Amino acid sequence: MSSRMAGSAILRRAGVSAGSLFATTVSPAARTDLGGGRGAWVRMMSTSAVSPIKDEAAKVDNAEAAKDEGEKKDVAISSYWGIDQLRKLARDDGTEWKWSCFRPWETYTADTSIDLTTHHMPNTMPDKLAYFTVKSLRFPTDIFFQRRYGCRAMMLETVAAVPGMVGGMLLHLRSLRRFEQSGGWIRALLEEAENERMHLMTFMEVAQPRWYERALVIVVQGVFFNAYFIGYLLSPKFAHRVVGYLEEEAVHSYTEFLKDLDDGKIENVPAPAIAIDYWRLPANATLKDVVTVVRADEAHHRDVNHFASDVYYQGMKLKTAPAPIGYH
Known part of the structure; x- marks a missing residue:
């Protein structure tokens, strides 16, 4: 115009x-x-x-x-801000791109060849404390959700998307205060948070949460955000170790999810359209394919956070250790 x-x-x-x-x-x-x-x-x-x-x-x-x-x-309206988008986006086949929560260049193919059995042995006292903390959080989750893995995944992703945002925010502020580089860690952590948020957007299409589950999300997120924020201020290495163990539990949960899909206990429905576009899955992909790529993402986040904690344990700062590139 x-x-x-x-x-x-x-x-x-x-x-x-x-x-x-x-x-x-x-x-x-x-x-x-x-x-x-x-x-x-x-x-x-x-x-x-x-x-x-x-x-x-x-x-x-x-x-x-x-x-x-x-x-x-010819104008696409964003559902969040209501901003006119004059530029049309399209898929590789030329069809119209309908997602406003992510763009075609933010999609990727998950690396499912990653080792899923990797476990960091808790040798030091902070490691043991982090491991015990995560294990204690798993117990009430198992009782509440039992084998309802769709809703369990929804709850898991609302929590898993918090650490990357908190860590990226605090590193960003420290970089501004100290006039120093971040070694790419700010972007890496924020991308991790964004990836976890897309996991949530996907599972919202699979499992519709009940009202009390939505209420639980608000409570858990409020408590976890503030606890992790304070924990990261006190000890970033401990905070990253906690996330590493959380991601190990996520890998275990999604493995159990896949077993129930294989055994027919959960219907292997077609994959949501948003998942097909985000992970570049084939058009005939199923829920099993989605859980497989999500589990691979969690394994990559596990390794990134354990590595970040190791860097701090070695007396280094994240700015001196370049962040992993393309860890999704």
Whole structure:
């Protein structure tokens, strides 16, 4: 849309027509000062000259309004901010891209060849404390969700998306305070949080949470966010170790999920469309394929956070150890 069209559109929204801007208004005092002849000239301008201008402006407005209506068909509206997106996005096959929560260049193919059995042995006291903390959190989760792995995954992802955001935020602020580089860790942790959020968006299509499960998410997220925030301020290495063990438990949970799918205890329904586009899965992908790639993601997050904790244990800062690239 040209600047002229945009200006007309703004005026129309404000309730001001283009013709009204050209209307000539003269005060009684001005007409007295101008005299009879000049006053007659002003009256002539206000009746004869302004009318064609109004008519011409109305024609322009009508033409531009019709053109705007045609352009609106090509405009994609973001469901969150309500921002007009003039640029169309498309898949590789040329079909329209319908997702506003992620873009085509943010998709990837998961590395499912990663070792799923890796476990960090807790040797030091902080490691043992982190391991015990995670194991103690698993017990009430098993009781509450039992084998309802769809809702269990939903709860897990609402928690798993918190550490990357908290860690990335605090590293970002420290980088600003100390005028130092982050070694790529800010981006790595924020991408981890985004990846976990996409896991949640996917499982929301698979399992519709009940009202008390939604209420539980609010409580758990509020407690966990503040606890992890304080924990990261006190000891980043301990905080990353906790996340490493959380991801180990996530790998175990998704493995059990896959076993129930193989045994027929859970119906292997078609994969949600959002998962097919996000992980570049085949069009005939199923829920089993989705759980497989999600489990691979969790295994990568496990290794990244254990590595981050090891870096801190060695007396180094994350800025001196480059972050893993493409760890999804």
